[in-house]
Amino acid sequence: PAPGKTAYLKGSSYTLTDGVYWSYLDYSTFRHRYRIGDYNNLPQAERACKGRSACKGITEIRPNLFTLFRDDKPIFSSTRRSYFRGGPAVNKYSYETTSEDSGGVSQDLPDWTAELMVESI
Secondary structure (H helix, E strand, O other): OOOOOOOOOOOOEEEEEOOEEEEEEEEEEOOOEEEEEEEOOHHHHHHHHHOOOOOOEEEEEEOOEEEEEOOOOOEEEEEEEEEEEEEEOEEEEOOOOEEEOOOOOEEEOOOOOOOEEEEOO
16 A cells, blocks of 8 residues: 555455456444345345445345445444445456467467456446
8 A cells, every 4th residue: 555554355255246347244234224125145236236326235134134325434343244335346367379480470479368447448
């Protein structure tokens, strides 16, 4: 991190669902509930959150009950798990290249691969 700044890792693991990265943190919840309803399973809640730009996370209130939240700053909860909405999935690209030597003959360069992290559009 930059001088005087602190870096935090949100969550203890991550998953990729419907093109969005999600990380989760046990024993936590959020403060500001997004009051639009509750969901019976995590994939439903993730799809609902993905479709709302103000939605920043999901909390599993109890088994089979998930609620959306407008903030991503966790607070302690002895029984809940929070899911942080991350960024979109990225595409990886690789390619080979060739060049022409001074005699005008095409020649393969040594094999190499470049991976570019390009945000999906």
